[in-house]
Structure formats: C-alpha cells, structure tokens
Amino acid sequence: MNLNYEEFKEKIKDDIKDYMDEKYKNCGVFIRKVNKTNCEVDGLNFYNIPGLKNATPTIYVNNLYEEYERTGNYEEVVRGAAETMEREIESFNKEIKAELLDTSRLKDNVFFTLINAEQNKELLKTVPHREFEDLAIVYRWNLGNDSLGTYTNLVDNDLAKKECLTENDLYNAANKNTKELFPILVKNMNEVISEIIFGDSELSGEMEEE
Template sequence: MEYNEFVEEIRCNVEANLNCDGEVRMLKIMRNNGCELDGLTIVRKGCPGSPTIYLNGYYNQFEAGRSIVSITREVLNTYESGREKLESMAGIFNDFEEIKKRVAYKLVNYEKNKELLQDVPHKRFMNLAVAFYCLIERESNYNATALIHNSHLGLWGVSESEIYSLARKNTPNLLPYRITRIDEVVDIPKDSCREDDMMYILTNDSGINGAASLLYDGVIDEFAERFAADVIVIPSSV
C-alpha cells in the first residue's frame, strides 16, 4: 500500500469508528528542514478545540507489519486523550492571567470564513483576517489549540485590541519563524535554481498556521534588506 493510500485508509477508518458527531479533516503541515507532515484532526460542534495527530510515523509502523486496525485505535485514543486534556483545561479560560501568555494569532481566508468570523474577534488584513487562539499544548505527535470567541472577551473583560497586542507579542516567541529555500522543500533540480530568482518559504517552527509569520515585526523588511530587493508575498494554505 502506497503512503497516500495509507493516509486515506486511516482517515476512512477513523471516520467509520468515531463515537461522536464529528468531521475528520486532513492538514498538510510544514515542519523543520522542509519536512511535510500529514495531520489528522476531528472537528466537533461545540468542542473548543481539537488535537492534530501526525500520521507519517505510523506508515513506518504499518510497513513493519502493524495493522490498520491497531493504528486506527491508537489514533482515536490519542484524539480522545488530547480532547479530554483540552476539556480538563477548560477551567483556565476563567483565568486570564494564565490565558494571556498562550494567546496567538493566525491568518484565515476572510471570504471562506465569514460566518465563523461573526463569532470571533478578528482584524482584517487585505483579503485575509487575523484570528486569535490559545496554544494549549504542543507535543511531538499533536498540537492542541482553542479558538478565541467573542464570548471569551466578555468573560475576561478585555477588548479585541488587547487580545491583538498580546498575540502580537506572544506569537513570535511561541512560534518562531523560519525561512527556507523552496528547493530544500520541493524536489527541484539544483542547477535550475538561481539565487536571483529563488523562491523562499516563510513559516513557523511548528509548520502550523505558518502564514501568520509574515505579520511578525521586521521579518519581511529584514528579508528584503538582506537581498536589497522588493519582495512579493504569496500566502499559501490560507
């Protein structure tokens, strides 16, 4: 079984064995050194957040003889464990002193998220929107986040501008940016890449919501100054 077939098989099996009303989604996640991971997450209505589970390592286990059934069971167990941890940590949403150090931002497509954006604090950024979330936990095989809604601002007694200020301060520290040549990520013949027309990928060290890195203070300016050239920015996967 090829890798892409394996990923689809796991997705279908997880979906078939869900004991709740949820939607299984697959995410392409760029990690360090140009490594692209396949993340599986389960979105449930009314659930504040969901862990993202990386499937790449499971394929090696499958090739070594582990069954699809066993892997599916572990993925579901990992999801449940992460979900329970998110729910158990729901109490921290009442403690703004604990929350404020976890506030981060991400970029989303404005048109495709109009309905969602009615219920969450956000700032327009050209044809995109800056939305806010709490980075609850980062582990080797999943990330746990929770989107910040308008109701949270009322609970905490803070304004959208205060949340933005926190996210602007926190996000570069929680998720440092990295810039990689495209030929280190995509299989492009080295002799066809010239330095003066090279494309670069800007993301963060988790590879999740990496487009938000272009909002970090000074990142684009410093990159342009490094090459003494204008920069064209093309947000991807937003």
C-alpha cells in the first residue's frame, strides 16, 4: 500500500477511532486547515468527546504523513496517532479545569503575541488583530498549565463574536493580562548564555569568568 497525501489524510480520519478505547466510538472526527504561524497545515480533531467542553486536541496530519513516508508502516503511524489523541484527551481532562474552558471567561485569560504579518496574511483574515510595524498582534486564550507547558487557543473571529468582544476589548484585556501571566524578566547576556550552555548548575568562579 502506497498512499499519497490526500489518500492518507482520508484513511487516517476514517481509521483512527478503530485503534482507540471504545468510549470514543461516538466521537466525530474532522480535518480542518489550521493557519499556524508562517504556514498552513491540516489538523485532525475530535468532537463530542466525553467529558470535554469547548476544547479538542489537534494532531497535525502533515507530521503523520512525514512519519508514514519515512517508515512506510501505515498501521504503526495510525496506532501512534490514536495513542497520542487518547493521551492528549486524558491530559485535557486531568490538567484543564472545567471553568477554564468556559468561553465567558475568555476576557480574563486572553493575552497577545506577535507574528509576522506578511507571512500570515491568510491567518489574519480569520482572527482579530492589529498591525504593529511589520508584525501583527493576535490574541490567545490561556487554558491552563501542566508539566508539559501552557495550553492555549488562538482567538478567532467566531469566538470573539460569540463573546461579543471587539478587537479593542481584546487588546485592553490582553494588555493587562499578558503582564500578569508572563511577567517581564530582565537578565544580562552572560546569565542567558550561561544558562543555555550549563543549565541551572552551579559554576565555579573560574568557569563563570571563562
């Protein structure tokens, strides 16, 4: 079996639930275009997930296909994708508090990030944003944190409309929240370079000077 990308995409969408726990058999599966920073990819998502509201993990089909091309083993790839999806769903259920998935709290948890405006023209058509020199300010919704990092969702036009938030509303809220969620930390370059090379380990005076 030698699948091209389009064939692979449709097949894994149809097959992935067959490799997952029975409790996910009634979930829907869909693939959507995802405008990530500087590129567009295919994201595989579930809906009607037991216990999850307003959230769905995403697996990027492009990455799965690269793995398939590398190994030639479709079953191994789809099995790995199923395990990843189950693990991500369980992580959402364990780590993300239900109240944080309540979209009415979006304004309390929104922050902004900067992206390249020219390279993300298509993405910017779908999200509230404002220009900043050759960049664009876009808004993300902080869902919570665990040991692996921070869970966030990009705020698109549909979500902003649902919560009756203008771009100016989002900017004002994010201007306050970003500083609280991600406090500014100033370090000199010696400290930064030392941490990159040596991590958090204690350095001797001679090594520190060097």
